[in-house]
Amino acid sequence: xxxxxxxxxxxxxxxxxxxxxxxxxxxxxxxxxxxxxxxxxxxxxxxxxxxxxxxxxxxxxxxxxx
Numbered sequence: 001x002x003x004x005x006x007x008x009x010x011x012x013x014x015x016x017x018x019x020x021x022x023x024x025x026x027x028x029x030x031x032x033x034x035x036x037x038x039x040x041x042x043x044x045x046x047x048x049x050x051x052x053x054x055x056x057x058x059x060x061x062x063x064x065x066x
Contacts, residue, residue, distance in 0.1 A: 013023050021027040 015027040016024060019027050
């Protein structure tokens, strides 16, 4: 999908250089992938303390089924 964005030239050049990218596109793609990954991790962390744990669950027995 073609997209036109106004991105700060100094910022994109710095990202390309620091990331060792050959193109602006690869720098932006990696940045977006990391951003999405970060948001997904935050979403998982928001579940901390909210998941009920079954004290009788035996993970070793579950592994033996395979």
